[in-house]
Amino acid sequence: MKNALNVNDCKDMIRFVADKIIESKPYLTEVDSAIGDGDHGIGMAGGMQKAKEKIDAMDPTEDAYRVFDTAGKAMLMSMGGASGVIFGSMYIAGAKNSPPKSELDAADIAKMFQKSLAAIKERGHASVGDKTMVDALEPAAIAMSEHSEEGLLEMLKAAEQAAHDGMESTKDMLAKYGRAKSLMERAIGFQDPGATSVWIIIRSMREFVEN
Amino acid sequence: MKKIINKPENIIPELVEGFVSANSRYFEKVLGVNGILYKGRRKDKVTLVIGGGSGHEPIYSGFIGRGLGDASVAGNIFASPDPGAISETAKAAHAGHGILFVYGNYAGDNLNFDMAEEILQDDGVKAAHVRINDDCVSAPVERINDRRGIAGGVLMVRLAGAACDLGLSLEDTKKQVEHVADNLRTIGIAVSPGQLPGLDKPTFELGDDEIEFGMGLHGEPGIKRDKMRPADELVDVMFSHIVKDMPLKAGEEVCVLVNGLGATTMLELSIAYRRVKQLLDKAGVLVYDADVNSYATSQSMGGFSISILKLDEQIKKLYDNPCFCPFYAKEGKA
Known part of the structure; x- marks a missing residue:
């Protein structure tokens, strides 16, 4: 079990997360087909594949934040659709303006997610309750800040639970953005695909750190 | 499919x-x-x-x-x-x-x-x-x-x-x-779903005898699901929504586009346009130009939309500019 992530750990973690998203492509497709275009899984899997390729091709670096920035830019510049900008920004904004660091501890990761959340809310204008990925990301980021002193694994466990609860909460919501918006009350009962991806990403981070 | x-x-x-x-x-x-x-x-x-x-x-x-x-x-x-x-x-x-x-x-x-x-x-x-x-x-x-x-x-x-x-x-x-x-308004109607290449399911489900007013170009739900009816009745409903949102007065000039969504034929689109023209005539609105074709499609989705562009001198001047691409060519003002 790790208490901090060096550059190689960060690379391996992002690869691990990417593989889990790619594995979940059929599930994400199913979730998105209920209230969206059905292309969220295809988009996320494609973006994560590009992120892996760009990480493999990275110049050597001592800065762990650069790994997240590289992965995010790969997603942003390849995926398209709303999720390309939002999930690309999640990695990019988390790393933005952080002084280089060779190892990231729980507090650093918590800070990254706070910055990601702020950037995504500013760009997408979504808040908790709008049936978007913010419904999973915001509680997860808050849980990280609250539990960062308990170490990496305990922090990620709390974040995973918060993201899961957030994802579940989207089932009861009307959508304020995207295609599900025009479904009005017909979107009730279905979870948001973006929130589902957030949960998978944080769950996979926990699994990586645990094993 | x-x-x-x-x-x-x-x-x-x-x-x-x-x-x-x-x-x-x-x-x-x-x-x-x-x-x-x-x-x-x-x-x-x-x-x-x-x-x-x-x-x-x-x-x-x-x-x-x-x-x-x-x-x-x-x-x-x-x-x-x-x-x-x-x-x-x-x-x-x-x-x-x-x-x-x-x-x-x-x-x-x-x-x-x-x-x-x-x-x-x-x-x-x-x-x-x-x-x-x-x-x-x-x-x-x-x-x-x-x-x-x-x-x-x-x-x-x-x-x-x-x-x-x-x-x-x-x-x-x-x-x-x-x-x-x-000065531009459109309303669409869907009569059958499209099928995206690479996906198994159609973009939405619609009964054989059903239509949906206002359905979007990607199958976004519209304003009302209804039973299929003759073309003139469908056009009457669609037209009423446009003029409710953008009132048209007698003597005003418009351009009209009747656009097919992919599976609807020129035959059907022409019948629909004919009714639009009747309604505009009745309202005393003059048709400067019209176009009946399938430019904005949604794969094999069935249905069409009516677009009305209200003209003034400024817009007319733009409309009179000639244009050409392999799919759309207009002479402008002859």
Whole structure:
């Protein structure tokens, strides 16, 4: 079990997360087909594949934040659709303006997610309750800040639970953005695909750190 | 449903390759991204760049040419292109007088085109945008900025192309195009779902005897599901929604576009237009020009839309500008 992530750990973690998203492509497709275009899984899997390729091709670096920035830019510049900008920004904004660091501890990761959340809310204008990925990301980021002193694994466990609860909460919501918006009350009962991806990403981070 | 494709993951690159090579007299591809340039683009004006998700051909990819877009960017099926593809295409087309982006008002397009504008601005290229939001039943007038862009995009691209041709500044060009948007309304109707290549399920479900008023170009739910009825009755309902949102007075002039969504034939579209003309005649509204065709499609979706553009001297001047691309050619004023 790790208490901090060096550059190689960060690379391996992002690869691990990417593989889990790619594995979940059929599930994400199913979730998105209920209230969206059905292309969220295809988009996320494609973006994560590009992120892996760009990480493999990275110049050597001592800065762990650069790994997240590289992965995010790969997603942003390849995926398209709303999720390309939002999930690309999640990695990019988390790393933005952080002084280089060779190892990231729980507090650093918590800070990254706070910055990601702020950037995504500013760009997408979504808040908790709008049936978007913010419904999973915001509680997860808050849980990280609250539990960062308990170490990496305990922090990620709390974040995973918060993201899961957030994802579940989207089932009861009307959508304020995207295609599900025009479904009005017909979107009730279905979870948001973006929130589902957030949960998978944080769950996979926990699994990586645990094993 | 059978689709003429190879591997699903190659649909977009193969579409762009085929599209460009079939029209290589006019089109060339932007290196490295799914962008297309009009070879004969003028260098002395604002550059018009259009784009959006693929699957609606010939709009937007094909609407580049004389008096139309200078370049287009193709996203994945029904998904916006990424900011890299948009900004690279815009830079390849740019002639030094700024970029005007015209695209449909959807969450994904707005996010990606906004980001592309930021990239261009960082590189010292002036860029602005006008979003197409002609679908007048997709949101009430209080939330007009939430309205989706559908077939009226054809007229928006044409008149934006004309505004650019006038040689105005980027700011003035944008104002002209916004004025067009203020005078354009569309409503659609779906009679059967489309089938996206590479996916198993149709885009939505609709009973054999059912139709849906106001359904969007990607199968977004509309305002009312109803039983199928004769063409004239469908048109009467659609027309009433347009004039409720944009009243038309006797003596005013309009242009009309009846656009098929993919599976609806010219025969049916012509019958629908005939009724639109009757209603306009009855209201004393004059038809300056009309067009019946399938430009903004949704794969094999059945149905059509009616777009009405209200004219004033300014818009008429833009409309009279000649334009040509392999899919859309107008002489302008004879």
